[in-house]
Amino acid sequence: MVQPYAKPWLSVADQLQQLIDRGMLVTDEPKAEACLKRIGYYRLSGYWFAFRERSGPCSVWHPSVIGKPKQVRTARIPLEAFKPGARFEDAVDLYVFDKRLRLLTMDALERIEVALRVDISHTLGQSDPFAYLKPELFHASFATELDQRSGLTRHHEWLTKHAGLVSRSKEEFMRHNKEKYGLPVPIWVACEVWDFGTLSTLYGGMKEADQDHIAQGYGLSNGRTFATWLRSLNYVRNVCAHHSRLWNRNIVDQPKLPPVAEVPALAGFHGDAHRLARPFLLLCMIQHLMLRINPSSTWGSRLKALLLNQFPPLDHLGLNLLGLGVDPGWEARPW
Structure with a gap:
């Protein structure tokens, strides 16, 4: 009560x-x-x-x-x-560490979001410049099944959010396209105003063959598994964007794990309920994606340095990186 x-x-x-x-x-x-x-x-x-x-x-x-x-x-x-x-200073030190962790995480998520915009718009745009408007280009569960509460399809709800983003955009490229060509704008223009959640939702509604095609570019064979990754990364992005605590947060929307042979860096998380619900799993997923986007990325080494050198000494309170969900031998892996 x-x-x-x-x-x-x-x-x-x-x-x-x-x-x-x-x-x-x-x-x-x-x-x-x-x-x-x-x-x-x-x-x-x-x-x-x-x-x-x-x-x-x-x-x-x-x-x-x-x-x-x-x-x-x-x-x-x-x-x-x-x-x-x-000590009061312990809480402040932990807050400062968490802020640095969030900023580093957002840096990587920006790279992933931009790459995903290209992948989705290029894949769907090949079928139709205005593919995002076409229900027949999406999975039936997204395009035709009605939500029993709203009476709308998920595609309809997505289009409502898309329309709001296009309408509110103050970007010069959007103004130019509206004035010269009117609405709708082609998908390779529209995608530039979509946020991570909009991208994630649209990817989740794509046909399985299209999902698989995009996922394979990130080293995953199953597009449905990749869809769960994107939902989880959208969750952590929202945590970071709202300056919320990240370091030992319980991850509600947990991703599915691919076979160990596909992503060996995630082997230590299989079957471990604690680590599956902690942020370090998502950080390892981000590192995997970053290396696919840019094999020379230094993001992983910067993450490793942050965890090893800037996590405050809190052993006297029984706190350490296990709260983040690190797996055994994580620091010895190539980063």
Whole structure:
């Protein structure tokens, strides 16, 4: 049952005092107050959440799924008190590391997004310059099956989003095409205003032969597997774009893994539920794609240097790169 929000507004000084009262060590109070003013208590709380003490094992209700009964699971509930040795600067250091990780991830996702625009527009454009408008060029589940809630096909919903992106675009190339040729614009023009989610959704609706053709360029034989990769990468892109915590996030939309022989770098993730739900799997997927796009890419070596040299020392709190989901021997692989 929803309950009234009862937490009071606190001044920055009171916020810091609350942390101290709960056991957090603060060695430089003016600097800590400056961080709270610049970054915010709530955002930083996502990083010191892992510093909090936990209760003993207890039974809790697991959120129910529609049509299924509630389930009880055993968990350790986070307490307000911090673990011994938890420092305010540890949370800030973890925040700074996470920011660098997000920026590096976005750098790679930009390259992947641009390459994907070319692949999708070139493949579909071969059939028709306005292929994105043609239901017959897509899979039936995308183009003809109606969503029981909206009464629309997924293709129709996609076209609504596409139309909004074209309408809002202020790009000179879009203005030029509209004025000279009118609407619709050809797919190789339209794709330049699509975001990662729009690309991912359209790829997921393509016919299997077209999906496979594109996926093979990225070293995957199965286009449906590649579609799950793109959905997961869109998820992590949204996390990064909204400046949310990435380093130990639980990945909700998990990708399918190809056969080990196809992508050996992902061998350590097969059958490991923890690592399958952590960001390092997606980072390894990104590295695989980056090497396909540009074999001389240094992105992987930059990622390795970031993880090895800039993850803060948090052993005193029981935190390390396992929270990211690294697999055994990851640092020894070619990057």
